[in-house]
Amino acid sequence: MSQPATLPWLAGHELRLGWRDWAALMTAGRRRRARNVAIAILIAAAVMHLFAWWIVKGYADANVAYDAATLVGVTGTLLLSWSLLLSQAMESVTRAFYARSDLDLILTSPVSARKVFAVRMGRIAAASVAVALLLAAPFIDVLALRGGLRWLAAYGVVAAMGAVATAAALALTIALFRLVGAKRTRLIAQIVAAVIGAAFVIGLQIAAIFSFGTLSRFAALQSQWMLARAPDPASVFWWPARAVLGDLGALAGVVAVGFALLGVAIALFSRRFGEHTLAAAGVGSAVVRQRRAALAFRPRSQARVLRHKEWTLLQRDPWLMSQTLMQILYLLPPALLLWVTFRDGTDAYVVLIPVMVMAAGQLAGGLAWLTISGEDAPDLVASAPITGIGVLRAKIEAVIGAIALVFAPMVLALGLNSPFAALVCGLGVLASAAAATWVQLCFRVQAKRSQFRRRQTSSRMATFAEAFSSIAWAATAALAAAETWSALGPAAIGAGILVGVWMIGPRQP
C-alpha cells in the first residue's frame, strides 16, 4: 500500500472514486442491479461487435502499401473520432472545474493542491482513454479477426488519441478561462465542445453536399481533388494512419508523442487548474441581473403562466442551450441539402426527413425531462390551485411549442418545394416529439434540473424506449416520404413501443 498523500496514493483514491461513480451510473446506486448490468454489458458488446462486423468487414484487408486513398480514408476516420473525443474531454474538464464536491477538503488539507489537481487531470485522461478504447474495441477486434493481428496496433493509436484529446481539452478550457473568465466559461466551453463534436462531421457533409449532392461523410475524402493534394505517403502526417495499419515504428512514435503531450499539459496546467477551480467555485454567488420588465404583470391564464415559466427556464439553461445548438448544427447539413435540392430540383427528401424527425425526438426527450421531471419547486406547483392534469398539459404544450419553434422554419421551407414532403416531415416531427414526451411522462420522476446529466441512470428503459421510438418514427417518415405502404411497419413498432412504455412505466399519464 502506498504512503498517504503521495501521487500513487492520490491516484488510488481518484481511481476508487471514479470506479464508484461509474458503478453508480450503471446501477443507479442499486447493488442488486450489478448482475443485470453485467449481462446488459455483455449483450451490448456482442451487438456492437456484430454492428462493427457489418461496417468494417470489407476494410480488414485494406492495402498495407500505404497508398494515398487508404491513408486519407484512415486519417479522416481518425480525425472524425478525435473530434468527438475532444468534445467529450472538454465536457469532462469543464465539469471538473465546476464541481465543488471535495474542493474545500482538498484546499484546506496540507497536501499540495497542484499534486492533487495533477492526479485529477490524470483521471480525466484515463477516463477519456478508457471510453475511446471501449468504443473502438469492437471495430478493432473485428479487423484483427479478419485481417490479422497487425490491426491490434490500433488500440495504441486510440489510447494516444484519448491522451492528446485530453491535453487539447485542458489547453482549450484554460484558454477560455483566461479569455472570458470563470462566469462565462462553462456555457462557452459547452458550446465549443458541441461545435467541435459536430464540426468535422458537418464540414465533411457540407463538402459532400456541394460536390456530390449526398450526405455521405466519405465522399469528399475519397475525391480526386483531395487525393491529389494529400501529403507524400512517407510524411509524418500519416503516422497515426500508418500505425493503425500495423506500422510498429509509427505506432511507437504516435504513442510517445500522445502521452508526452498529455504529460506536458498536466505539468503546465496543474497549478492553473486549482486557480480556475477556485474561480469557478465563486461563480455560484455571482449576481445575474434580469432586465426589469418594461410592462407590469401581464394577465395570463394558469397554463400560460406555466408555459412561460418553462420557456424562461429553458432559455436560461446553459446545458440545454449547448445541446440545442448541437442539434441545430447537426441540422445544418440537411438544411443545406434542402437548399441544394430546391436549387437543382432534385429529390433528396428521403435522406432529409428522417434526420429531422430523429433530431426532433432526441431534443423533445431532453426538453420533456426538464419540464416534466426537472421541476425545482414541485411543492409550489403541487400546492397551487390548478389540477395535476392542468399542470402536465401546460408542460407538454411547452415542450411541443419549443420543438415547433426549432423545426417549423425547416418544414415550411420544405413545403415551398414539396407540400407532401413537408406534411410528412411535420407529422413525423410531431409524432417523434410526442412519443419522446410520452416516454418521459410514463417514466417521470421528481428531480432537480441540475440532475439532467444523470437522467439516463434513473431508467435505462426510458432511455432505450426514447431512442428506439425516435428511430421508428424516423423510419416511418422516410418510407412515407418515399410513398410506400411499408411505412406502416415502423409506425406499428413506434406505436408498440409507446404501448409497452405505458404498460411497464411506473407512472400512468
Place this chain on the structure above:
Amino acid sequence: MHSSASFLDHRPVALALRGLCKRFERPAVEALDLTVYGGEFYALVGPNGAGKTTTLRMVVGLLRPDAGSICIDGIDALYDPVAAKQVTAWLSDEPMIYDKLSPYEYLEFVAGLWRIEPRTAELRTAELIEWLGLSPHAHERCEGFSKGMRQKVALAGALVHDPKLIILDEPLTGLDAASARQVKNVLRERVAAGGTVIMTTHILEVAERMADRIGVIARGRLIAEGTLDQLRHQTGQTAITLEDAFLTLVAGQVEAA
C-alpha cells in the same frame, strides 16, 4: 385529552382534520383530529418522525390521506382541492424557488398560478419585496442568494396571493437571527390582520412566544393541545417551561406505548 379550544369556539374554523390517517411502511399519522380557528397562530411540535410534516403535507394537497377528512375554511379539501388550495399557502424548511428566476419573476409566476389580478399582484409584490428587504435584489436571479434570502423569497411567494391559511414547516431552520426575526414579524402581522398561521418547529421558545395554541404530536397522534398554561396543567407542574412540558408529555407517551 383536555379540550382547550372552548373559548375559541365562536370563531370560524380555518382548518378541521377528522380521523386523518396516513401509513407508509408504518403508520405516520393515526386518526388525527385537529381544529385551528381563524386568526389563530397554531404551533405543532413533536419529536422527529412524529408525523408533523406528513400531516401538513396532507393538508396542502401534497399527500393523499388513507382515511379521514380535511376541511379548509369550510371547503372539503379532498373533494375540491383546487378551491382549498386557492386560500392556502405552503412554505417548507427547504425553500423551493427557481434559481434562474429573479424574485420579481418568481412572484409574478406565483401570482399567475393563484390567478391574482395582475394590478393587485404587482402592488403586493412591490410591498412584500420592500417589506422583506429584497428591493436591492428584486431583479437578480435567485441562484446566488443565501438561505435566508431564498426563504424570504419563498415567504413572499406564500403571501403574494393573500392566503387565509398559511402553513409553514420549520420555516426558521438555517436562518440567521435577523432573518428569523423578520420572518416572525411577518407572521405576527399576518395573524394580527386576521390570517391563520400553522407552523411546525423544533425551536420550542418560538412556539412558546408566538403561538396562541400549541399542539404536541407524537407517533402520529395529537397527545396534548392548548396554551402554554394548559399544557403545563396537563403535566401537573405549573412552573415549567414549554421544553420541560413537551419532554414530559412525550416521555409519558413513549412509556404508554
